[in-house]
Amino acid sequence: MNDATRATAAASPRISPDRLHAYVRAIWEHAGSAAQEARLVADHLVAANLAGHDSHGVGMIPRYVASLREGELKLNLHAQVVRDVGAVLTIDGGRGFGQVVAAEAMERGIERAAKLGVCAVGLRNAHHIGRIGHWAEQCAQAGLVSFHFANVAGDPLVAPFGGIDRRIGTNPFCAAFPRTGKPPLVLDFATSAIAYGKTRVAYNQGKRVPGGALIDHAGQPTVEPKVMHEAPFGALMPTGGEASGHKGYGLAAMCEIFGGALSGGYTTHADTLEKTSAIVNCMLSVIVDPNAFDAGNAEAEADAFIEWVKASPRAAGVERIYAPGEPEREMRAQREAHGVPVDPATWQQIHDAAVSAGMPADEARRWAAGVD
Numbered sequence: 239m240n241d242a243t244r245a246t247a248a249a250s251p252r253i254s255p256d257r258l259h260a261y262v263r264a265i266w267e268h269a270g271s272a273a274q275e276a277r278l279v280a281d282h283l284v285a286a287n288l289a290g291h292d293s294h295g296v297g298m299i300p301r302y303v304a305s306l307r308e309g310e311l312k313l314n315l316h317a318q319v320v321r322d323v324g325a326v327l328t329i330d331g332g333r334g335f336g337q338v339v340a341a342e343a344m345e346r347g348i349e350r351a352a353k354l355g356v357c358a359v360g361l362r363n364a365h366h367i368g369r370i371g372h373w374a375e376q377c378a379q380a381g382l383v384s385f386h387f388a389n390v391a392g393d394p395l396v397a398p399f400g401g402i403d404r405r406i407g408t409n410p411f412c413a414a415f416p417r418t419g420k421p422p423l424v425l426d427f428a429t430s431a432i433a434y435g436k437t438r439v440a441y442n443q444g445k446r447v448p449g450g451a452l453i454d455h456a457g458q459p460t461v462e463p464k465v466m467h468e469a470p471f472g473a474l475m476p477t478g479g480e481a482s483g484h485k486g487y488g489l490a491a492m493c494e495i496f497g498g499a500l501s502g503g504y505t506t507h508a509d510t511l512e513k514t515s516a517i518v519n520c521m522l523s524v525i526v527d528p529n530a531f532d533a534g535n536a537e538a539e540a541d542a543f544i545e546w547v548k549a550s551p552r553a554a555g556v557e558r559i560y561a562p563g564e565p566e567r568e569m570r571a572q573r574e575a576h577g578v579p580v581d582p583a584t585w586q587q588i589h590d591a592a593v594s595a596g597m598p599a600d601e602a603r604r605w606a607a608g609v610d
């Protein structure tokens with residue numbers, strides 16, 4: 239559990255995942271989404287909260303509604319294959335809901351990788367595709383390995399290594415390895431020291447963020463999340479901080495180029511800066527059938543490695559050593575049993591967004607009052 243998640247959990251009422259899912263579905267149906275779209279959006283956002291990534295859960299709804307009202311987020315659009323050369327697919331999301339077009343892009347890539355052994359999918363111009371682990375899990379459920387490089391096109395929030403202003407998106411990288419009869423290993427993170435949404439969660443709660451994650455407008459280190467939400471604006475630092483920020487920065491650069499350029503989408507530069515509430519993602523996903531290799535022992539080798547690293551003597555204060563994806567699984571089990579904490583400021587913002595999206599005020603009040 240990271241600091242922002244721990245703070246949310248301590249201070250907030252809990253809502254059952256089923257109720258939260260039904261509320262999110264109702265918001266998007268009122269906004270004009272078809273039932274299937276509203277369900278996919280609710281599946282994704284609630285799953286992100288269940289995984290402990292409140293930065294990418296239901297708290298995104300106000301931003302999505304703002305984007306819809308500005309005409310940027312398009313409802314009821316589907317992924318369009320614009321080029322098909324067998325093992326490489328280029329797919330345009332048309333600024334449709336990322337939760338729909340990324341699911342459809344993965345479906346196409348999975349089908350092709352199962353047939354050919356590998357498929358590279360370039361998805362461009364999708365509205366926010368949320369928690370990238372969700373897409374890797376979709377591939378893993380089909381028994382496939384995957385790597386994903388995404389950019390947040392035209393939305394710079396992160397300083398390059400050695401720089402002091404916003405030049406790069408929080409560009410996430412994700413990789414997953416499926417295991418028979420066991421949960422997949424899923425590595426999934428923003429290439430910024432912390433995800434931008436985690437500064438929103440801390441800002442809404444009046445909390446500070448961990449040191450080494452932010453600089454202010456003058457390039458000075460700070461722990462105040464307001465530098466990301468109030469002028470004069472500061473920037474996020476790349477993953478790795480002072481000691482090895484060149485690695486986070488380098489990975490972010492490759493996410494930008496693989497995700498934004500190779501997909502036929504766009505990268506972040508002076509001509510592409512986003513001036514609206516839209517979050518536009520482009521993503522390169524490489525999906526691979528592990529059975530296509532001559533590696534009948536791959537799973538056993540992966541398991542042996544994980545067992546080996548977990549047997550390391552633990553540092554003081556550390557309860558356990560986790561495999562990639564394990565913290566999310568642990569949090570999912572907890573929150574499925576005890577509900578999802580949503581802090582009061584975020585809950586109010588969702589209620590206001592629901593009304594702004596077209597939900598009658600009475601109905602929104604009923605949902606908002608229904609905290610378990």
Ligand SMILES: NC(=O)c1ccc[n+]([C@@H]2O[C@H](COP(=O)([O-])OP(=O)(O)OC[C@H]3O[C@@H](n4cnc5c(N)ncnc54)[C@H](O)[C@@H]3O)[C@@H](O)[C@H]2O)c1
Nearest residue numbers: 367368369370408410424425426427428433560562563564
């Ligand atoms: N769509 C977008 O534009 C966008 C942009 C940025 C981030 N994101 C998403 O934001 C989410 C949050 O990113 P983040 O950078 O805050 O994630 P994070 O810093 O919480 O890191 C998560 C990753 O680290 C692993 N992990 C966490 N604690 C661990 C531990 N103690 N030991 C071993 N492994 C551990 C997790 O299993 C997971 O793979 C991700 O799902 C990412 O895809 C999306």
